[in-house]
Amino acid sequence: MKVFTATGRRKTSVAQVQLISPGTGKITINKQAFEQYFPIEFQRIETLKPLELTKFSGKVDISANVHGGGKSGQFGALQLGISRALIQLDESMRSQLRAAGLLTRDPRMVERKKYGQKKARKRFQFSKR
Numbered sequence: 001m002k003v004f005t006a007t008g009r010r011k012t013s014v015a016q017v018q019l020i021s022p023g024t025g026k027i028t029i030n031k032q033a034f035e036q037y038f039p040i041e042f043q044r045i046e047t048l049k050p051l052e053l054t055k056f057s058g059k060v061d062i063s064a065n066v067h068g069g070g071k072s073g074q075f076g077a078l079q080l081g082i083s084r085a086l087i088q089l090d091e092s093m094r095s096q097l098r099a100a101g102l103l104t105r106d107p108r109m110v111e112r113k114k115y116g117q118k119k120a121r122k123r124f125q126f127s128k129r
Helices: 041-047 049-054 071-089 091-099
Strands: 002-010 013-021 027-029 061-067
Touching: 002 071, 013 071, 041 049, 041 071, 049 071, 049 091, 061 071, 071 091
Parallel strands: 027 061
Antiparallel strands: 002 013, 013 061
């Protein structure tokens, strides 16, 4: 039994992933069942995309701690963490994951609010007179 650890980030979310090989396909996130933590099917499909692509679905166990941000950022961080852990398991999968765009950290962050404005770009109504 080998444990591979990796970190994934997206927006303000951070996921610390432990990939245990060989395994039975059990996935726990913050000590909760995977289906319970991500009740929306789209989130579960996107999170497990690296495993489906590399045909490791059901062959490894995943335990993850995720914090910060919302669910969208968290499953993105988890996806990157799983991809990085799979590369530690087998280096030959790097090109396959890279081609699918699963190894690129999404750099988009929330733009900060500026003073004298309502939000980052929205301004207060201008009055000429």
